[in-house]
Amino acid sequence: MIWDRLNTHKMVASIKEPKQIEIALSLRNQLSGxxxxxxxxxxIQGYVNLFRSHQVPVFLHLEKIGGLCSDYHGLDYLHKVIKPTGIITTKTNVVKTAMKMGLFTIQRFFLMDTEGLDNIAKSLAQIEPDIIEVMPARIPEMIGEIKNITALPIISGGLLAEREHTLACLKHGAAAVSTSRTELWRDTYAIDENKIRIIV
Known part of the structure; x- marks a missing residue:
């Protein structure tokens, strides 16, 4: 389901506080997840169940969820009991374990300097997650550099403040953009003849 939604919806709601859940649910028909x-x-079980009941793909950032261990047993519990659409992690070894269990994986990378590109290439040479997330989104021209390394879908996020930042990421080849700024969740994007525009 996430693949279909990524093709039609270009915004991912990053939820950093519980009060954002209701807003995300109200905008669920224009979010990719x-x-x-x-x-x-x-x-967390209640949060996941709520989004699943509304057919919204939900991904748990393992390093941000309190009390959730990312070792084999923690991932097994997550997969069999909590049942999110997938996970987000910065750790390659966690991606490996999660993929063996059949979990959908998103690996988050931070581009601090040019060594960041080398780190992405080295990590992807070991294991390829389903999607990669690249931060910060304020260097959209680097998306093209990453696309030279991998054909995996790229979600870009971090430091987005306005519509133009989102458009720049999408124009440079991001499959979608993730942000916690709820005002940006409301925008709908359309692609016409390889041109991306905001539908007001």
Whole structure:
């Protein structure tokens, strides 16, 4: 389901606090999915169930969820009990384990300097997640450089403040953009003859 939504919806809601959940649900028909970066082991099941009941792909950022261990047993519990659409992690070894279990994986990379490109290439040489997320989104021209390394879909996020930042990422080849800025979740994007525009 996430692949279909990525083709038609270009915005991923990064949820950093519980009050954003209701907003994301109200805009669910124009989001490709949600990234949960809030909660703990005691409440995360309810969050996941809520999004699943509305057919919204939901991904858990493992390093942001309190009490959720990313070792084999933690991932096994996540896969069999919590049942998100998939996970987000910065750790290559976690991607490897999660993929063996059949979990959909998104690996997050940070581009701090040119060595960041080498790190992406080295990591992807070991294991390829389903999607990669690249941060920060304010260097959209680097998306093209990453596309020279891999054919995997790229989601770009971090430091987005306005529509133009989102458009720049999409124009440089990002499959979608992730942000916690709820005002940007409301925008709908269309691609016509390889041109991207905002539908107001």
């Amino acid at each position: 949600v990234f949960l970066l809030t909660g703990h082991i005691g409440v």
